[in-house]
Amino acid sequence: MSFLTGLLRPSLPPGEHFGLLAEFTSPAELYHACEGVRDAGYTRWDAHAPFPVHGLERAMGLRASRLPWVSLLLALGGGITGMGLQGWVSTLAYPLVISGKPFFSWPAFVPVTFELAVLGGALGAVFGMFAMNQLPTLHHPLFNSQAFERASDDGFFLSIESWDPQFNPDRTADLLRRLGAKEVELIASAPRQAPALGGATE
Amino acid sequence: MSAPHHSGGTGPRPASLHTDALHLPPGHSWHRLPTVGLTLAAVGLGGSLAFGLLGGTEARHQLWHSWLVGSLFVLGISLGALFFVLVQHATQAGWSIVVRRLAENVMGALPYLALLFVPLAVLGLGDLFHWSHPEAVQSDPLLQHKAAYLNVPFFLIRTFASFAIWSVLAVWFSRQSRLQDETGDHEITRRMRRRSAPALILFALTVTFFAFDWLMSLDPHWYSTIFGLYFFAGSVMSFFAVLALVALAAKRQGLLTLVLSDEHQHDVGKLLFAFVAFWAYMAFSQYLLIWYANLPEETSFFAKRMVGTWSIAGTVLALGHFIVPFFFLLPRTIKRNATALRLAALWLLAMHLLDLHWLVMPNLHPAGMAPGLLDALTLIGCCGVFLAAFGGALKRRALVPLRDPRLPESLTFENV
Incomplete structure (x- = not known):
């Protein structure tokens, strides 16, 4: 069980601060900032935009995703399972003569093999994506930032995590400002205290 | 796609397009395509007619069967192009605008390819189709049962109607597209979209019955309702192979170098x-x-193709037309690599040709494969006609739809 709950817990940088969050005003600025952060040698960081920005993966220097391999492996696994199960049942476990055909009538097994390969590939793609994105993550330290709420509306953000070997709260913040950040915010690791219900705000 | 497509100079795109790269430049070697094509057509078709018609009954039978394979090979490519263009309009596709003119030029061959079927219809029917002989029908209750459909006049009417429909569609959609180059009228785009869906229905019906008529009825006792789709699938595949080859060749020849990107190549590869x-x-x-x-x-079709070397051809098709190219083309990097995609396209064209050979020739050579000179000559001739028609269309207009409203979208297209 602890293994499963461990899977559900996102891997986050230890320590008091999650990292720095920088806000940019346009996708083009975000794009160029990503190039700058990439060229500065940072490795543990991410970009956030309300819509897909084409070419951003190149600007960020991301490797090709390994997700297709997960999908392919599970597709092959599904196909082998489908053909293997039918072959085993029809030749060894419960051989029956069906319309005078051989026990191992592979053409008849192809539809199920195909369907299980598709099922395996699809499940691999969906759940592999979930696993690689560490989803579901119910809370994330970036939610501590009020400004970050606009990442799904009209805000363009770049976050650098504190466990990046290059990370230094001051120098990294300077770099982000030099790259055109409108606002740079230090993000705490601990969740923000929820405001008391019905309480006075002052 | 509803998301914004590009965001202010984010990609490594050229800043300007020179209009001269969008037309076939004067003196470019592709201006000679019609001449080369016509030469090949004259040599191939003339030679095969000479050998076939002067060589006795057996050679004549061979001639028309080979001619049929060659004609269906180039016809399938052009029909695939028509299908592609219609689908791009019906789906309002943006990415494909830069390759659509190449496809329009390929489908522009359709009226000329009708000429290839004239000798078949006038001289070849008797040698190709058992059911076209009244005495054969008289002694065969099954053929009598099918006679309401399988008779020469109705067959010719269907063939004529198919080519008429394809030619009208090909000419109309090409002409509208070219008209837009001049006027830039967005209404033309809407008009083509509205007509594309009914055109696709006509396309589906004509291709199905054409395959029934010219391929399936070679063995008039046999039938398979999926056969039209089988011919369609192979034909469209052969068109995408040709589109990939043409697009890559154009770039190699210094055409459209700023227009066609790896992204477009990738999408053609995916198709x-x-x-x-x-x-x-x-x-x-x-x-x-x-x-x-x-x-x-029903089994007679496969029983016939399990005799002698035909069974080897069938196995080669299963492996070479599916298993090997499937896994070869699966990785993203292969589809984005010009050499690898060119190799796959050439291989698949060869496989499609083998597929047609495998469909037609067991009726003539039941004992086993017997490829010969007439197969080569008719193929060269038919490809020559296709090349001449394609080259002629290429010369007459810009290489991309210059004022299509979605051209900018296509130019900046990227696979996410």
């Missing part, structure tokens, strides 16, 4: 891959049902 899989889906669906039911009137 090629998709139709490799779709052909296999159709081929296996046909095989599975016939194998499972095991009814003599």
Whole structure:
């Protein structure tokens, strides 16, 4: 069980601060900032935009995703399972003569093999994506930032995590400002205290 | 796509396009395509007619069967182009604008390819189709049963109607597209979209019955309702192979170098891959049902193709038309690599040709494969006609739809 709950817990940088969050005003600025952060040698960081920005993966220097391999492996696994199960049942476990055909009538097994390969590939793609994105993550330290709420509306953000070997709260913040950040915010690791219900705000 | 497509100079795109790169420049070697094509056509078709018609009955039978394979090979490519253009309009596709003119030029061959079927219809019917002989029908209750459909006048009417429909569609959609180059009228785009869906229905019906008529009725006792789709799947695949080859060749020849990107190549590769899989889906669906039911009137098709070297051809098709290209084309990097995609396209064209040979020739050579000079000559001749028509269309207009409203979208297209 602890293994499963461990899977559900996102891997986050230890320590008091999650990292720095920088806000940019346009996708083009975000794009160029990503190039700058990439060229500065940072490795543990991410970009956030309300819509897909084409070419951003190149600007960020991301490797090709390994997700297709997960999908392919599970597709092959599904196909082998489908053909293997039918072959085993029809030749060894419960051989029956069906319309005078051989026990191992592979053409008849192809539809199920195909369907299980598709099922395996699809499940691999969906759940592999979930696993690689560490989803579901119910809370994330970036939610501590009020400004970050606009990442799904009209805000363009770049976050650098504190466990990046290059990370230094001051120098990294300077770099982000030099790259055109409108606002740079230090993000705490601990969740923000929820405001008391019905309480006075002052 | 509803998301914004590009965001202010984010990609490594050229800042300006020179209009001279969008037309075939004067003196470019592709201006000679019509001459080369016509020469090949004269040599190939003339030679095959000389050998076939002067060589006795056997050579004449061979001539028309080979001629049929060659004609269907180039016809399939052009029909695939028509299908592609219609689907791009029906789906309002943005990415494909930069390759659509190349496809329009390929489908522009359709009226000329009708000429290839004139000798077949005038001289070849008797040698190709058992059912076209009244005395054969008289002694065969099954053929009598089918005579209301399978008779020469109705067959010729259907063939004529198919070519008329294809030619009208090809000419109309090409002409509208070219008209837009001049006027830039967005209404033309809407008009083509509105007409594309009914055109696709006509396309589906004509291609199905054309395949029934010219391929399936070679063996008039046999029938398979999926056969039209089988021919369609292989044909569209062969078109995407040609589109990939033409686009890559154009870039190599210094045409459209700023327009066609790896992204467009990738998408053509994806469609090629998709139709490799779709052909296999159709081929296996046909095989599975016939194998499972095991009814003599249906199994005769495969029984015929399990004799001698035909069974080797069938195995080569299963491996070379599906298994090998499927796994070869699967990785993203292969589809984005010009050399690898060119190799796959050439290979698949060869496989499609073998597929047509495998469909037609067991009727003539039941004992085993017997490829010969007439096969080569007719193929060269038919490809020559196709090349001449394609080259002629290429010269007459810009290489991309210059004022299509979605051209900017296509130019900046990227696979996410």
